[in-house]
Amino acid sequence: MEDKRFKIAHREALMGVALVLLNFAIWYGFAYGLGNKDPKTYTYILGFPAWFFYSCIAGTIFMIVLIIMVLKFFFTEVSLDEEDEECTGK
Template structure:
């Protein structure tokens, strides 16, 4: 039985998992900062964009657009194609 810690696929998967956690943290911080930063006022004091409160536009719509761009960039630039099948010469 092969030692899985020496398999380079595990190193790649670990790195990509950490990147995914980082992206999730960025998403949460972005959402929290705008939702509670701009939304922590009386509704009479809100500013509106296309009829929606600005905190909602920036946190939910802007955050979604930002994360879609970031995830697309990260997947195309930093993630690697990893084969899932057994290595050649190994036993199944």
């Protein structure tokens, strides 16, 4: 019987990759979507250009909150001991 810890680790690794891709999409979308204009037309938020504020500051805060929620609700605590019968299915 396959160790359930591998299935859990695989699922959590895929969630991690999805979070990285989401973070890149948010950063790239705001940085190049709003920042691909003439600098004379930029709008500013708290003294930062809007593209920088949304991609680097707000995006980072959003990702930190999202990662905390994913860790709290979707990741599972597993024992790394080989003798743990519940995880190994013995």
